[in-house]
Amino acid sequence: MTKVEINEELCKGCGLCINFCPSKVLNYADYTNNKGYHPAKLINPEKCTGCTSCYLVCPDCCFEIYR
Ligand code: SF4
Ligand code: SF4
Numbered sequence: 001m002t003k004v005e006i007n008e009e010l011c012k013g014c015g016l017c018i019n020f021c022p023s024k025v026l027n028y029a030d031y032t033n034n035k036g037y038h039p040a041k042l043i044n045p046e047k048c049t050g051c052t053s054c055y056l057v058c059p060d061c062c063f064e065i066y067r
Helices: 016-020 053-057
Strands: 003-006 026-028 040-042 063-066
Touching: 003 040, 016 026, 016 053, 053 063
Parallel strands: none
Antiparallel strands: 003 063, 026 040
């Protein structure tokens, strides 16, 4: 069982995590955070394998992954 949490207020919407997720779990939210960016969001959390790619590529340390 894997749980991924994203700190949406730290996110600057760069899209790196979305592009690097091999399981297509992530996409942009349709709302904006307090900085005016569309944050990354889990759209298919059940497909997450816990690979940690999103955690490793995010330049703003938005991710916490529990396995
Ligand atoms: S841990 Fe891996 S599979 Fe899960 S959201 Fe992050 S990149 Fe995608
Ligand atoms: S890599 Fe980090 S900053 Fe970039 S979109 Fe994903 S969560 Fe946001």
